[in-house]
Amino acid sequence: MDEPVDRQPDGRADDHSGAPDWAAVHDACLDATIALAASLTPEQLASAVPATPRWSVHDVLAHAAGVASDVVAGRMDGAPGPAWTARHVAERADRTVADLIEELAATRAAVAAVAAGTDRPAVVWDRSVHLADLHEALGLGVPPDPTWRPVLASAAPGLLAGLPLSVACAGRTYGAGGPEVTVDAYELVRALFSRRSRRQVREWAGPTPSDDELDALAVFGPREDDQPRP
Incomplete structure (x- = not known):
């Protein structure tokens, strides 16, 4: 779980203000x-x-x-x-x-x-x-919002770009289009950084994405073990 896959997140905020501070x-x-x-x-x-x-x-x-x-x-x-x-x-x-x-x-x-x-x-x-x-x-x-929301805004557009869903999250929509799903912002950022199991990600992603498509979301690769959630 310590070594990321080669594909990197987009690196920019999903708005018109450029990269976060x-x-x-x-x-x-x-x-x-x-x-x-x-x-x-x-x-x-x-x-x-x-x-x-x-x-x-x-x-x-x-x-x-x-x-x-x-x-x-x-x-x-x-x-x-x-x-x-x-x-x-x-x-x-x-x-x-x-x-x-x-x-x-x-x-x-x-x-x-x-x-x-x-x-x-x-x-x-x-x-x-x-x-x-x-x-x-x-x-x-x-954790406090300033410690993770900018990371989500930067990483989500690139990591979710190929997912065959319309992912509604905190007033924004990510993904390549398809069935609309809704996910909590904190849950999404934890999923993107391999802190949720396949089963936990499937709870909000639903049946449409293949296992390979879901696994590709995670920067550090997929995981099998369920994680504690706030």
């Missing part, structure tokens, strides 16, 4: 992640995260810190594959939450600058997806 989205995700990390108990830190079943909450935070430091240092060999992400976790296995927060804070400005310079800010999408992973694992509900 990715530096601002990054900072919103980072602020929410740091605030959450600082509030966690030892039991919560040891909890498994269903979206990343090999990782605990602490491991997800370690990965977040590792991504930031590697982006700043240009240490991107193997990114975004499983060996690269596993190294983030292994290198920080013994670090405290305070250490991880310090590392995240220290790289804030440099990572935000990188994010601001691209239409396809993988580091911001990684921040957004994993923040929601933590919220779902800990039963905390939907």
Whole structure:
């Protein structure tokens, strides 16, 4: 689940304002992640995260810190594959939450600058997806809108372009046309980033798309295991 397929999302907002302010989205995700990390108990830190079943909450935070430091240092060999992400976790296995927060804070400005310079800010999408992973694992509900709605607006047009449906979501319609279906915005962004099972996606997509067409929506490939939902 850690390595994305080759096809990338469109990278632009589905409106007339151009790309989102990715530096601002990054900072919103980072602020929410740091605030959450600082509030966690030892039991919560040891909890498994269903979206990343090999990782605990602490491991997800370690990965977040590792991504930031590697982006700043240009240490991107193997990114975004499983060996690269596993190294983030292994290198920080013994670090405290305070250490991880310090590392995240220290790289804030440099990572935000990188994010601001691209239409396809993988580091911001990684921040957004994993923040929601933590919220779902800990039963905390939907994360703040500024941490995921811009990601949906950017990714949905390209990822849904070939789907034989008219997908109504938050006042917009995506897809190639066909039977109209309606989906909640948060559920859609989680499906697009491989955080919903085939069965869960089929609940809103209905019977028209083939399994292959549904599987092609997911940036990190399809998954079989149902995920917790707010």
